[in-house]
Amino acid sequence: MKHINKLIILFFSCCISANYGQEILSKEAAINIALENNYGILIAKNNMKIAKNNASIYNSDYLPKITANAGANYNNDTNEFTLQNGEKTTVNDVESKVYNASIGLNYTLFDGLGRTYNYKKLKETYNLSELEAKAIIENSLLQIFSKYFEIANLTENSKIYLESLNISKQRLTRTKYGFDYGQNTKLQMLNAEVDVNNDSIRYINTQRILANSKRDLNLLLGREVSTNFNVDTNVKFEQFYQLNSLLEKAKVYNIEIQKLSKSILLSDLDIKINKSNWFPTLNLNSSYGFNKSDNDATFNYAEQLSKGLNAGFSLNWNIFDGGNTKTKVQNAKIIADNLQVQKTQLSNELERNVTNAFEVYKNALFILKAEEKNVETNMLNFSRTEEQFKLGQVTSIEFRQAQVNLLNAQSNLNQAKFDAKNAELIMLQLSGELLNTNF
Known part of the structure; x- marks a missing residue:
């Protein structure tokens, strides 16, 4: 037992020294670091650069093409001439040198407006890449804050587990004194030691999980995984969300809806691009x-x-191409129809998802209020039980039960608080308001 206590004291000392002077990673700082370093976000930004290059005037076929050619030839021949009278003359080492150079310009004056629609499509493709990058940023932020609030939850739990451990150690000390003076039995002292060990193991395991979660968050932030830090465990809630307002915003600002609307626009341009093949090219x-x-x-x-x-x-006018252009136009129209069906389906699913998320959030807030009340009740119960235990009016088993009940209530409250915040963030993402939120 003495050996175990020494290990526990050593572990606590290491934890205290490790936590001293650590960085406090705020939510805003986490966002800024992720925007600069998150691997998925960096790739999305590079894809945007590619789309921007593709949407340039240099990739539009609007500019003329200028080519230059040059050449030189040398010949050394032996020529034989036959005159009309049959006489033959041979000339050796006849040299000839030819030089040529030219510069040419080619420009398409009219192509059935094909390049006009292609240029518009490239620009809209760039806009779509912006939406895709925005979707990646939203999903990355959700991942980051899910892990951030997990760390906050573990941090809060570590505090209550440490407090519970201190209470168990005080009880063990009191029980030992009682045993020395013949007021407690050996069994009571052993029970107190078991409770100290269990509380120590719970605290140590929580610290281990907390350290792993910090490394996971560092990886999501794209920085050195061994960087140590603390988080802000305070959360704020907006209590006045209106379902109808959320649904209206979702129809306009939801990323997936915006991406599908952009795809529909691109499909309309594909139809026009294919139709341009019916016109002549000048x-x-x-x-x-x-x-x-x-x-x-x-x-x-x-x-x-x-x-x-x-x-x-x-x-050049391709009067009939075997029906190839007609087939392409028909298929492009079918694709456009499919996208419209998908948009209708997505709109219905979005309405369901926003409504469900709103209900989950309201329920999470109700559970949070209930858990707050539960903690108050258990704190009052534990306080009275502790007083009665000191007076010898309740057993150590009853005291331990009150202690465990308070511990569970506080842990449940922490979980409810961060579950409610995650539910709020999911609801905001569905309504397209996540990136406009003050975390």
């Missing part, structure tokens, strides 16, 4: 170049040079 082509050739003196022209500007238009 292109402008222009070039400027020169060609120069140096020939052996045996040729009529020893040197020839040509240069000039060329320009023209070309019209």
Whole structure:
């Protein structure tokens, strides 16, 4: 028993020294760190950069294409000539050199408005990537605060477990004195020792789980997992939520609804893009170049040079493509219809989910009030039982039961408090208000 007590004292000393001077990680600081370092959020931001690059004018086909070409050729031949009288003449090492260079411009003047709709689609795709990043941020914040409030719950429980342990140690000391003076039995002293051990184990296990949860939160925040800190255990609740107001906000600001609405817009643009294939394409082509050739003196022209500007238009109209464009347009319309059905389904599911979340939140607040009352009752019961125990009017078993009842009531109150806060955050996410909330 003495050995166990020494271990407990050593553990408590380490915990106290570890907690001294620790960082207090506020909810606002956790949000800021996550926005800067969370791995999922960083990937989402990079995806947004890709979508922004794709939506640039440089990826729109609105700008002309300019190409440059140059070349040089050298020939060294042996030529044989046959005159009309049959006489043959051979010329060896006949050299010829040819040089050419040109610069050309191609520009599409009209393509059935296909590139116009493509450019709009790229911009809307970028807007969709913003919504996807926002969804990732919301989900990440929910994960972070779920873990944050778990740490807060464990922190509060550690305090009440430590307080209960101190009460059990005081009872053990009192029981030992009573045993030394013949007022208590050996069994009563052993029971007190068992209770001290059980309270110590509960406290040590809670500290272990707390340390693991802190590492989990550090991982979500994208920082060194061994960073130690404390959290703010205070929570605030907004008591005046109105279901109708939440439902109206959800229809407009819910991320999934916004993403689906954006997908419907993109499907409409796909229909127009495919329809553009029914129209002709008009292109402008222009070039400027020169060609120069140096020939052996045996040729009529020893040197020839040509240069000039060329320009023209070309019209291409795919009058019938075997029904390929028609099929694409029909399929794009079907996809658009499916998205509308999905939006109707999602709207109904969202109304159900918001209503359920609202009821869960109200119920959580009711349980919180009930647990607060329960703690008050158990504190009063324990206070009176403790007084009677000191006077020898109740047994150690009755005292322990009152102590355990208070311990459970306080633990349940902590759990109810943070369950209610998590329920509130889920309700706010569904209504699209999570990122506008003061945590």
